[in-house]
Amino acid sequence: MLSRRNFLKLALFTPFLLAKTRDTEKSLYKEALYYFRIQNKKNQVECQLCPRGCLLGDGDLGFCRARKNINGRLYALGYGAPCAVHVDPIEKKPFFHVIPQSASLSIASAGCNLRCKFCQNWQISQVSPMETVNYELPPRKVVDMAKKMKCKSIAYTYTEPTNFYEYMLDTARIAKKEGILNVSHTNGYINRKPLEELSSLIDAVNVDLKGFDDAFYAKLCEANLKPVLDTLKILKTKGVWIEITNLVIPGYNDREETIREMCIWIKENLGEDVPLHFTRFFPMYLMNSLSPTPVSTLEKAREIAISVGLSYVYLGNVPGHLGENTYCKRCKRAVLKRSGFNLLENNLKDGRCKFCGQEIKGIWKA
Amino acid sequence: MNIIQMGTITVISTFPSSFLHGFLFNLAFSLARLSQDEERNTVGQVYFYEMLGTAVGGASLTYFFIPNFDVYWIANLVGFVSNTSILLTYASRKKSSLLLCAFFSGLFLFLLVSGANKKLVQFSLKRIWGEKEIIFSENSMYQNLTVIKNDSEYTVYTDGLPYTTVPNPDTFYIEEVAHLPLLFHPMPKQVLLLSVPPEVAKEVIKYPSIERIDYVEMDPRLLQIVEAVSKKGEEERKVKIYFEDGRHFVKKAKHKYDVIILGIKSPNTLQTNRFFTFEFFEDVKNILNEGGLYFFSLPGSNYYTQELRMLNTSVFIAAKETFNFVYVLPGSPNFFILTDSRVDMSADILYEKLSNHGVSANLISKAHLDYKLDNRKREWFLMQLEEKTERKNTDFTPFAFFFSIAYENLKISPVTLSFFRNIYNLKIEHLFLLVLFTLLLLVLVGAKKGRSVTLTFSVFTTGLTMTMTEVIFLFAYQTIYGYVLYALGILLSAFMTGCAGGSIAGARIEKRFRSFEGLVVFEIAATIFLLVILFNATIFKEMDPQSIKLHTLFLALLFISGFFIGAEFTLGVSSYLDVNRVDQRKGIGVIFASDLIGGFFGALAGSFIIFPILGLKETLVIIFVLKLSSLSLFLLIPKK
Numbered sequence A: 001m002l003s004r005r006n007f008l009k010l011a012l013f014t015p016f017l018l019a020k021t022r023d024t025e026k027s028l029y030k031e032a033l034y035y036f037r038i039q040n041k042k043n044q045v046e047c048q049l050c051p052r053g054c055l056l057g058d059g060d061l062g063f064c065r066a067r068k069n070i071n072g073r074l075y076a077l078g079y080g081a082p083c084a085v086h087v088d089p090i091e092k093k094p095f096f097h098v099i100p101q102s103a104s105l106s107i108a109s110a111g112c113n114l115r116c117k118f119c120q121n122w123q124i125s126q127v128s129p130m131e132t133v134n135y136e137l138p139p140r141k142v143v144d145m146a147k148k149m150k151c152k153s154i155a156y157t158y159t160e161p162t163n164f165y166e167y168m169l170d171t172a173r174i175a176k177k178e179g180i181l182n183v184s185h186t187n188g189y190i191n192r193k194p195l196e197e198l199s200s201l202i203d204a205v206n207v208d209l210k211g212f213d214d215a216f217y218a219k220l221c222e223a224n225l226k227p228v229l230d231t232l233k234i235l236k237t238k239g240v241w242i243e244i245t246n247l248v249i250p251g252y253n254d255r256e257e258t259i260r261e262m263c264i265w266i267k268e269n270l271g272e273d274v275p276l277h278f279t280r281f282f283p284m285y286l287m288n289s290l291s292p293t294p295v296s297t298l299e300k301a302r303e304i305a306i307s308v309g310l311s312y313v314y315l316g317n318v319p320g321h322l323g324e325n326t327y328c329k330r331c332k333r334a335v336l337k338r339s340g341f342n343l344l345e346n347n348l349k350d351g352r353c354k355f356c357g358q359e360i361k362g363i364w365k366a
Numbered sequence B: 001m002n003i004i005q006m007g008t009i010t011v012i013s014t015f016p017s018s019f020l021h022g023f024l025f026n027l028a029f030s031l032a033r034l035s036q037d038e039e040r041n042t043v044g045q046v047y048f049y050e051m052l053g054t055a056v057g058g059a060s061l062t063y064f065f066i067p068n069f070d071v072y073w074i075a076n077l078v079g080f081v082s083n084t085s086i087l088l089t090y091a092s093r094k095k096s097s098l099l100l101c102a103f104f105s106g107l108f109l110f111l112l113v114s115g116a117n118k119k120l121v122q123f124s125l126k127r128i129w130g131e132k133e134i135i136f137s138e139n140s141m142y143q144n145l146t147v148i149k150n151d152s153e154y155t156v157y158t159d160g161l162p163y164t165t166v167p168n169p170d171t172f173y174i175e176e177v178a179h180l181p182l183l184f185h186p187m188p189k190q191v192l193l194l195s196v197p198p199e200v201a202k203e204v205i206k207y208p209s210i211e212r213i214d215y216v217e218m219d220p221r222l223l224q225i226v227e228a229v230s231k232k233g234e235e236e237r238k239v240k241i242y243f244e245d246g247r248h249f250v251k252k253a254k255h256k257y258d259v260i261i262l263g264i265k266s267p268n269t270l271q272t273n274r275f276f277t278f279e280f281f282e283d284v285k286n287i288l289n290e291g292g293l294y295f296f297s298l299p300g301s302n303y304y305t306q307e308l309r310m311l312n313t314s315v316f317i318a319a320k321e322t323f324n325f326v327y328v329l330p331g332s333p334n335f336f337i338l339t340d341s342r343v344d345m346s347a348d349i350l351y352e353k354l355s356n357h358g359v360s361a362n363l364i365s366k367a368h369l370d371y372k373l374d375n376r377k378r379e380w381f382l383m384q385l386e387e388k389t390e391r392k393n394t395d396f397t398p399f400a401f402f403f404s405i406a407y408e409n410l411k412i413s414p415v416t417l418s419f420f421r422n423i424y425n426l427k428i429e430h431l432f433l434l435v436l437f438t439l440l441l442l443v444l445v446g447a448k449k450g451r452s453v454t455l456t457f458s459v460f461t462t463g464l465t466m467t468m469t470e471v472i473f474l475f476a477y478q479t480i481y482g483y484v485l486y487a488l489g490i491l492l493s494a495f496m497t498g499c500a501g502g503s504i505a506g507a508r509i510e511k512r513f514r515s516f517e518g519l520v521v522f523e524i525a526a527t528i529f530l531l532v533i534l535f536n537a538t539i540f541k542e543m544d545p546q547s548i549k550l551h552t553l554f555l556a557l558l559f560i561s562g563f564f565i566g567a568e569f570t571l572g573v574s575s576y577l578d579v580n581r582v583d584q585r586k587g588i589g590v591i592f593a594s595d596l597i598g599g600f601f602g603a604l605a606g607s608f609i610i611f612p613i614l615g616l617k618e619t620l621v622i623i624f625v626l627k628l629s630s631l632s633l634f635l636l637i638p639k640k
């Protein structure tokens, strides 16, 4: 067993030397942005961060479990207190058009404003920061750590970054000054104003477009579709780099017609150069008795997306599949050849196809 | 689902001895009352017939019905037979109950004859699998096997959980499990595969250095089915398949191996926990060549909840105690590498080996190995382990099993109250205090109410302790033999026959001697019985699992446990009626409730909490203390 001494020795040598704390009660609460107090009603507040618009009485926790009304003020609970801190390849987020093969310092504090039955990170997304063991890691330290660990970007991911909005915002502000990219993976469930403020700081966003009808969102995520589409449109107008992930769950969101509608919407509203990742579903969380998505279904979805006119369509969770490669939209040759997290070939030169000179949209330099 | 499996075990083990028999007992008793006037004898008789019926039923269920018929057909038959027999026996009595019986008999007969049971099976499969195309579903000796077609892929399910998908399996799992262990070994030649999906074997075959692959899988039907839906590949002579339990295979293996790979992903049943215990690690160590390694996976995550922490720690401690080196590659899942020789954890070297073997893979690459072997991540994992614990996962202290279940439970209630987590810290001292407190309370109450308190508590604790021993014997059986389900019928029959035998013995004694003295004798005998088990608990480990002796011992122990319940119930009722001059129904009600509640809590607490947390030895201690406390009440509470 790890003895106290070994623990200290280990701690000295690891950059993960972070003080763990349960004491979110005092220092790690931060007054939330985007809420207002309700006149006449004693101590009630309305959170305006996400479309849920939770109405909270004194002592209430928001739907996301990450915001709390204390004496008529709304506090963000996970501020500077992430429960997960890891270095991942950026391809794992997934971002296929953001500095390939670079390391990304990925952080999350607990909570989520959706209730997806297929959540991959249910251990932290379905609880409150008060229930997790957290690191004490204020924004400044996150950026220092990213530099020390040679990460080109900081990723706000695993849970829903909107829950730790203030933390993300403050960190992103410092990171931007220091030349580190800010990227996030989000469900897109956020209101216009906070999103616009965030857009000036964030470089790339991967939005989960979990399905393309309200019934799916209602049944599997306790949410609805429109706010997600609004988010995508706002990000587009703000010039943030967007990639979209669509987890294809057999029998739930794999109707060809719906997939076609979704692809058409993407092309018309966001343009043909937005990368779209169709990801293979594996039995997970509350949907652990479902079969994995047939690869043929994913291939069909990819064909549809390409036929609709999208330029960069990928398959996720199928290592070794050709759908992992980035093909030039003009000469159709493989510009970036991948297998899993591995980049087999890089035929990209200054953001252009080496073979024909076609520009490949993305963030290729920090 | 594992919680469901576990629940099933509990329900099945308590069912006959509590709910079902409670229901049938009352029914039979009230019917018997209609036919007989000598009520007192009836109690013992009804109890006897009911238990005997259950025993015969259990045995025939195991050996005849389950292998040959589907569940609904059996249920209908049981319904039909029991209703008809009630109908025939009491044909001349009450009209209303007669009509009811006739109606149910007719209904069951209709279901039997009409083939509606087939539709019911289809319907229930639909409920489980939705609108999916079910190609195949059957119960093998070990599990339910179902194949679902999804577009051009087939997913094979075992007990409702996806086992593998062909032709496109989960590449992440398959490639990591097959390649990583082979790359860690300098030159793998002899490989043993335990319960891995066949796709893993197909990857392992790619290595030219390998001379021998022994592939062990318990359920022959499973491989047949996977093969049937897969496109047939060329015959591989290298792979030798053994249909048997991996644990037994390792114990008596004649070969030694360089690499042993386990395909079981979690110790979430007692059957699977056997591959993650200290005892098994020792067996594995015996059949590893110099430089050999054992590779297995455990649930992992980006974040360690307390349950996940304890689960990984309990296995880590057991591994560390057996092997010089325990390496863990964290992720989801975590990969454990147990070996006595130092392993080079460099991605470059591993990648070089891959190319030297001339093997190509889709996922395993330099970048992937870099990510998988990341030093910082491995150190981070070690920091997630519990520091202040000595909870080592062993066969008879199955902590990993308990914490797997607790971890799975989080999915259903992610917002766990820290209250429930207090259970994790349960110590035997807490239970001692609880028993002591109860005892004090009973002595106080007994001072007023006299001996009926003693009687009720005796029957209650006998129900409680003997059901707990029943559960423990079933658990021990599963730990030793692996699958318990197909043997469950015969094991429960032994227990039920015990109950029936006990009730006859009780009735005999009641006629010749005074019931109260009889009860005291049984209380003393029960206490001695529990003491004997307590001091011989290691016998389960020491005896040869294949010997007929051990099988017989299990049956005998279950019989005796049941015997005490049966005897004390019968004697309890008559003593209660001697002590309190109350209406007979009320007397039976009180004693019956004590037996029932005791049995229910015994099974529930025993299987869900006490045994998995305290382990065999301490559970037996607390069971003994409980029985001793009820015995002591005979001295502590005077006759009124």
Ligand SMILES: [Zn+2]
Residues within 6 Å of the ligand: A328, A329, A330, A331, A332, A333, A353, A354, A355, A356, A357, A358
């Ligand atoms: Zn080109």
